[in-house]
Amino acid sequence: MKAQTTSRAEPAAGEISAGFERLWALMRWLSPPGLSLNAGATLGTLQRSGPRRLTALAASEGVTQPAMTQLVGRLAEAGLVARSADPDDGRVVYVEITQEGRDMVARRRAARAERLSMLLARLSPDQQDALAAALPAIDALASLWRDDQLAPPAA
């Protein structure tokens, strides 16, 4: 309740998180079956960021290390990712997306875009513009959070 510690961000935070929550069911509907949302997001992270350690992947996707072990196991079994060892540290496992995985990401992205564009077309031009204009902020928000998970700040 303490006022003006964070400029105008504070009053808006409640509405923004409520808006995100309302998108929850839509996001599930957009995602083609075959991969869970976690699996799809993990694949997307690997495509954007390149090979990553299993622990880092678990942190950036917000799941536990054992859960990521199993998720990577499923993705590897499906040929979508590959594991590799660190030559300098035998404990470390790197996870990398395969070409097959990239194809899967592309297919899913196209399917989502097709479904979403039908809805977007029914928004007003102003609303479409507002969504597009918010994309950099959405990306920045997601990146900030992921970076915090990898190297927690103060709290």
Next chain:
Amino acid sequence: MKAQTTSRAEPAAGEISAGFERLWALMRWLSPPGLSLNAGATLGTLQRSGPRRLTALAASEGVTQPAMTQLVGRLAEAGLVARSADPDDGRVVYVEITQEGRDMVARRRAARAERLSMLLARLSPDQQDALAAALPAIDALASLWRDDQLAPPAA
């Protein structure tokens, strides 16, 4: 691939859905434990929309009818919702949020807002504004989709 059927919405759809996907892990992190994301979203829908039939609730949350039966059962057991019968049709079940449920929604919303505001404060003012400006579009998108689920359009 067919061009200009939907103005500028089409090229942006891919980026927007990718942005949503990147928010996925953040959304899970924002949500306090105790209720699943589906449970929280369902409670939020009931608070906004008032009593709803179980079938309609299942459609608007994007889960099957049996899944909603069980989810409502869990929420009712926790005292967060109440069922009531339709006097005119003995088959119909209405689901309504209780005061305890409203309190839960408020608590969760406050917790999410607190976590999110720490991240929002680290965005530039422009980015904060862009997010706030996109809220009406996000709400409209969610509503469009929910309405379609309740009464499917053409496809």
Next chain:
DNA sequence: TATTGTTATACTCTATAACTATA
């Protein structure tokens, strides 16, 4: 002794199919 990742186990949640009750 600390760190990285895996295995074991139990639990939550979901979907499909079969069922009951009302219309």
Next chain:
DNA sequence: TATAGTTATAGAGTATAACAATA
């Protein structure tokens, strides 16, 4: 016969705890 909702069953996916291997 169709519709609203429930029950039965099986499966996916997660977390906690215990473990193995490397540093």
